Amino acid sequence: MDQTLVNLYQTSEFAEWAWMRQLEEPERKVLGKYLLAGADRHMAILDVGTGGGRFLEELAMRGFDHLFGIDISASLLAAAGKRLSVYPVGVKLEQMDMRALTYPSESLDCVLALQQVVCGIDDPAGRRQALAECFRVLKPGGIFLCSVLDYSRRPLNLLVSLISWPFKLLKGEFRYMSYQYLPLLKLGGCWNWQYPCRRQPYAYWYRRSEILRDLRAAGFVIHETLAAERPGRHRFGLYLACGKATGGKTR
Ligand SMILES: C[S@@+](CC[C@H](N)C(=O)[O-])C[C@H]1O[C@@H](n2cnc3c(N)ncnc32)[C@H](O)[C@@H]1O
Numbered sequence: 001m002d003q004t005l006v007n008l009y010q011t012s013e014f015a016e017w018a019w020m021r022q023l024e025e026p027e028r029k030v031l032g033k034y035l036l037a038g039a040d041r042h043m044a045i046l047d048v049g050t051g052g053g054r055f056l057e058e059l060a061m062r063g064f065d066h067l068f069g070i071d072i073s074a075s076l077l078a079a080a081g082k083r084l085s086v087y088p089v090g091v092k093l094e095q096m097d098m099r100a101l102t103y104p105s106e107s108l109d110c111v112l113a114l115q116q117v118v119c120g121i122d123d124p125a126g127r128r129q130a131l132a133e134c135f136r137v138l139k140p141g142g143i144f145l146c147s148v149l150d151y152s153r154r155p156l157n158l159l160v161s162l163i164s165w166p167f168k169l170l171k172g173e174f175r176y177m178s179y180q181y182l183p184l185l186k187l188g189g190c191w192n193w194q195y196p197c198r199r200q201p202y203a204y205w206y207r208r209s210e211i212l213r214d215l216r217a218a219g220f221v222i223h224e225t226l227a228a229e230r231p232g233r234h235r236f237g238l239y240l241a242c243g244k245a246t247g248g249k250t251r
Contacts, residue, residue, distance in 0.1 A: 001072050001097050005120055005201045009051075009073040012187040017051035018079035023058060026147075026228045027114060030239045031058070034143050034223070035110060042066050043109035048098045048134065049117030053080030053091070060087035068108075070096040099129045103137040111138055113146040115237070119204045122176070127204065131218040140246040144220060150227060150238035151180055151205040160185065167196045180205045208238065221245050 009017065023031070035045070041063045047055045050069035059067055069091060071077050077093050084091045096102060098117065111134045121127045134144050151157060161179035168176055181202040183195045194200070212222060220242035228235045 002120075002122065002201065004199065005122075006072050008184075008187070008201055009071075010075045014073075014075060014079075014188075016188055018076055019052060020054055021057070023054065024228065026226050026237060026239045027055075030145055030147075030224075030226055030241055031055070034145055034241045035059075036062060039064075040109075044068070044107065045110045045112065046070065046103065046108050046137065048101075048111060048113040049115070049120075050080055050093070051076050051115075053083050053093075055112055055114060056080065056091055057083055057087070060084060060089050060091065065089040067091040068103075069093045070098065070101070072097055098133060099126055101133045101137050105136050106139045108137050108142060109139055110143045110145070113144070114239075115147060116149060116203055118146060119149045119206070120201060122181075122202060122204070128214055128217065131214055131220075135218045135220060135244060138244045140244055142244050144242040144244070145239070146242070147237040147239045148211050149203055149205040149236050151207050153227065153236050153238070154205070157182065157205065164195070171199055173199065173202075176202050180207070205236075206238070211238065211240065215240065215242055219244065 042065060044066045045059060045064060046068040047053070048070055050056055050071050053069055056067050056069050067089060069080060070093070072095065074095050077095055081093050098113065099121065113134060118127055118130050121130055138144060158179065160182055164183050165177070181204055184192055184200065184203055186192055208225070215222060223241040223243055226239040226241070228237060
């Protein structure tokens with residue numbers, strides 16, 4: 001597990017993700033269309049990087065009763081557990097890295113990996129491994145809903161990248177020299193003034209062609225890509241609804 005990322009989600013980013021409740025417009029859309037509409041309430045659903053469990057709560061409220069959540073942060077899992085304890089369905093929460101899921105192959109009907117879960121993994125092979133794991137645990141015919149940061153949707157990227165280069169050099173963060181690794185400009189809702197002097201995790205901003213290629217390479221069929229239509233907190237996200245074809249091979 002990446003300890004700097006674990007620390008980040010246990011400290012400055014904790015409150016934001018632990019207590020967030022509402023679902024943003026694109027999240028509602030993608031969940032509504034691919035999961036909530038008429039789905040069997042007994043299907044097995046895994047929320048990867050569940051944070052404070054807001055997606056699991058939405059599902060529990062709607063009567064889904066076979067829910068699992070994993071996260072690398074024990075504190076966020078504890079917050080999720082507290083929130084979900086009021087629902088009669090037992091939600092199984094476990095500390096786990098999405099690059100090495102312990103679920104059996106083809107055991108889940110739906111996997112969610114929403115918000116910067118995949119983008120927080122700092123090496124390309126790790127990100128591909130994470131997608132491959134989601135594919136492996138999904139049953140044929142299952143649904144994978146994920147989102148990534150979309151490089152093409154933020155006009156300031158090149159500027160931020162150019163400004164951060166000297167700091168990357170000074171801090172010896174050579175593996176993050178690609179302009180798609182961008183510093184987290186805000187932490188816990190406040191400007192991240194510590195970036196220049198302190199080593200911190202980066203977020204990886206995907207090009208669309210790249211995430212589509214990686215998802216297909218993992219074995220997924222892409223049903224739809226969605227982006228936020230209105231400005232909002234998650235306006236830089238690209239949401240992807242994918243499936244595992246029946247007869248799709250587990251890698
Ligand atoms: C931006 S938060 C999103 C939380 C939640 N999905 C939501 O939208 O409310 C990202 C979450 O992913 C978790 N995470 C990051 N890398 C992970 C990994 N490799 N495996 C499992 N969880 C991870 C973090 O601890 C954090 O809770």
